[in-house]
Amino acid sequence: AVAPGKKITARIKRTLPVKGPQAPTLSELMRWYCLNTNTHGCRRIVVSRGRLRRFPWILLTLSAVGLILWQCAELLLNYYSASVSVTVQFQKLPFPAVTICNINPYKYSSMKDYLSELDKETKKALETFYGFSEGKSKVRRSVDEWNSTGSDFFKQIPLLKFEDFSKTATDLRSGQKRKIEGSVFHKDSSIVNSGDSNDIIGFQLCDANNSSECALYTFSSGVNAIQEWYKLHYMNIMAQIPLETKEKLSYSADDLLLTCFFDGLSCDKRHFTRFHHPLHGNCYTFNSGENGTILSTSTGGSEYGLQVVLYIDEADYNPFLVTSTGAKIIVHDQNEYPFIEDIGTEIETAAATSIGMHFTRSRKLSKPYSDCTETGADIPVENLYNKSYSLQICLHSCFQKAMVDSCGCAQYAQPLPAGAEYCNYKKNPNWMYCYYRLHEKFVKEQLGCQQICKDACSFKEWALTTSIAQWPSTVSEDWMLRVLSWDKGQKINKKLNKTDLANLMVFYKDLNERFISENPANTLVILLSNFGGQLGLWMSCSVVCVIEIVEVFFIDSLSIVMRCQWQKAKKWWNDRKRDRLGKPPQAGDLERQGHNNPVCIDEDLPTFNTALRLPLPQDSPLPRTPPPNYSTLRLETAFTEQLPDTLEVGQH
Numbered sequence: 001a002v003a004p005g006k007k008i009t010a011r012i013k014r015t016l017p018v019k020g021p022q023a024p025t026l027s028e029l030m031r032w033y034c035l036n037t038n039t040h041g042c043r044r045i046v047v048s049r050g051r052l053r054r055f056p057w058i059l060l061t062l063s064a065v066g067l068i069l070w071q072c073a074e075l076l077l078n079y080y081s082a083s084v085s086v087t088v089q090f091q092k093l094p095f096p097a098v099t100i101c102n103i104n105p106y107k108y109s110s111m112k113d114y115l116s117e118l119d120k121e122t123k124k125a126l127e128t129f130y131g132f133s134e135g136k137s138k139v140r141r142s143v144d145e146w147n148s149t150g151s152d153f154f155k156q157i158p159l160l161k162f163e164d165f166s167k168t169a170t171d172l173r174s175g176q177k178r179k180i181e182g183s184v185f186h187k188d189s190s191i192v193n194s195g196d197s198n199d200i201i202g203f204q205l206c207d208a209n210n211s212s213e214c215a216l217y218t219f220s221s222g223v224n225a226i227q228e229w230y231k232l233h234y235m236n237i238m239a240q241i242p243l244e245t246k247e248k249l250s251y252s253a254d255d256l257l258l259t260c261f262f263d264g265l266s267c268d269k270r271h272f273t274r275f276h277h278p279l280h281g282n283c284y285t286f287n288s289g290e291n292g293t294i295l296s297t298s299t300g301g302s303e304y305g306l307q308v309v310l311y312i313d314e315a316d317y318n319p320f321l322v323t324s325t326g327a328k329i330i331v332h333d334q335n336e337y338p339f340i341e342d343i344g345t346e347i348e349t350a351a352a353t354s355i356g357m358h359f360t361r362s363r364k365l366s367k368p369y370s371d372c373t374e375t376g377a378d379i380p381v382e383n384l385y386n387k388s389y390s391l392q393i394c395l396h397s398c399f400q401k402a403m404v405d406s407c408g409c410a411q412y413a414q415p416l417p418a419g420a421e422y423c424n425y426k427k428n429p430n431w432m433y434c435y436y437r438l439h440e441k442f443v444k445e446q447l448g449c450q451q452i453c454k455d456a457c458s459f460k461e462w463a464l465t466t467s468i469a470q471w472p473s474t475v476s477e478d479w480m481l482r483v484l485s486w487d488k489g490q491k492i493n494k495k496l497n498k499t500d501l502a503n504l505m506v507f508y509k510d511l512n513e514r515f516i517s518e519n520p521a522n523t524l525v526i527l528l529s530n531f532g533g534q535l536g537l538w539m540s541c542s543v544v545c546v547i548e549i550v551e552v553f554f555i556d557s558l559s560i561v562m563r564c565q566w567q568k569a570k571k572w573w574n575d576r577k578r579d580r581l582g583k584p585p586q587a588g589d590l591e592r593q594g595h596n597n598p599v600c601i602d603e604d605l606p607t608f609n610t611a612l613r614l615p616l617p618q619d620s621p622l623p624r625t626p627p628p629n630y631s632t633l634r635l636e637t638a639f640t641e642q643l644p645d646t647l648e649v650g651q652h
Helices: 004-015 026-036 040-047 051-079 109-132 143-157 222-238 245-250 389-405 431-444 476-488 524-538 543-581 608-612 644-651
Strands: 082-090 095-104 160-163 168-171 177-179 183-185 201-206 211-219 255-261 270-278 281-286 305-311 327-332 346-349 351-363 458-470 499-508 512-520
Touching: 026 543, 040 051, 051 524, 095 305, 109 222, 109 245, 183 270, 201 222, 201 431, 211 222, 211 431, 245 281, 245 512, 245 644, 281 644, 327 351, 327 499, 389 431
Parallel strands: 183 211, 351 499, 351 512
Antiparallel strands: 082 512, 095 281, 095 327, 160 168, 160 201, 168 177, 201 211, 255 305, 270 281, 305 499, 327 346, 351 458
16 A cells, blocks of 8 residues: 555646746746846846836846856957067077078089080170170080080070060070060069160060960069079079089088187187088088087177188179179078078178177967967978978978979979979970969969968077178288188189178177067966856856856756657657557546656655645535534533443432
């Protein structure tokens, strides 16, 4: 038998409406939440009587919620911001690597055998265009494969003179006129023009596979046009010369360096490391760190830096390749590649160039604060330079990869990828047209390299301040040149001229190291504290309140929605099953409300108040107070036996 208390509990669960997390509808759940929550605004909406009182509370509560969302969004945005701090400290500083290159990459006297045909064509173009001649050519002729290949290609890509931007051009090699087709790319608007302002000089490049695909590259300056055309053929010739041969054709350390001092002590070529640059020939790096030792300095000033005297040898310069005299230097970290052609500093001959340095280390925060990379490992571009990652390395490597993929060969001015070879006329007759088209896309940021490559998060920088003075002075010129000629007499078989010399000094102006770093403007603790302040200010809410909101508006609301959908699906399935069997609907199939639900697990016994709230049966009359039972007043019904003393009284 079931206990009476359990029977009453079961009946209450079947009939008593449910409130709280087990409410059957969302409206009942929201009403229960507003009556029991710790946020005062929601409760005032429910308990306020009349629209005049309820509407202001609704407006204030919604405004508070909007302010909270706005302020929290601002806090989240500020969480990913960074503050910049600058730290300056005085200490002994490591000396950077200093790379020095002669502006002229190769000795012209050694290169004439390879460049004789190209020089002849260049002089012929100058004679035709400018009307001057050097007389009988003094350029040595050669009949090897370099010249035979060059002659054929010079006929295909000659210098052209355009008149008034017309489609008719004059071949400066043969003097014949020819009709030109193709897109025109005007490369510059220089202040140095040929005699007639309407004369435009340039050259035409065509696709070897499709002769109708051509591009015209024009220059308003004859100097720029001839130099660009010369470099184009020059790179083709140099790409076919072996590296060992090019190193011999360039300057040795003994040729370039006359004197050397560092930190007040003498140094020599053993402190320099040679590396071959495709465009600048043999370059020499002081303090490269290849032997595991990096020099440092503990005193600032020009006397405690690097001092070198360079021998430039202006007389052996290529007259068509370079038009300036001197050397190029770059100050960089030992793990960085020296991009001489991009950021190199030129120094003059017959002058003393002093370069003062300020050292700065910078450190940026990576994602999500900025879009920088730590090591470049996340960049899908192969590093071709075998040095630490930088934006320039990534851009050059990306272009070289696109060059190999599109043109089938590598561009001469950049490192060679694995399995590729440099472009030349013999194997890649179409490389010039392909290169110019590809370079045009690169400049217009159409190759995607600028989008792929990112800045490095940490880098070192030496800010340079350059000053120049005349050197040697007029009064010391004679004896200084004599001494230098005597010191290097066994290697220089002529009297030195001051235009062949350059004096370079590189030093720290001070030993203040500047460290620029980014730090998060907000930490997680500050973010949570700000969130708590906003919730407490606008909604009088705490963490417990937030958990309550998550439970009611997400977990309980989702549970109610799923429960209703399940009941609808179950009712639909029962109706369909009943229709199939032909059975009439039964009263027990009606949807039940209240605690008669598998979710309800409350086992507490019913109280008197909950019992009074039970609904009445529909077919039963209203309960009334029952009339008194007067038969209970009779003594015989109250006592089963009459006492003896009452019997005696009755008999008398």
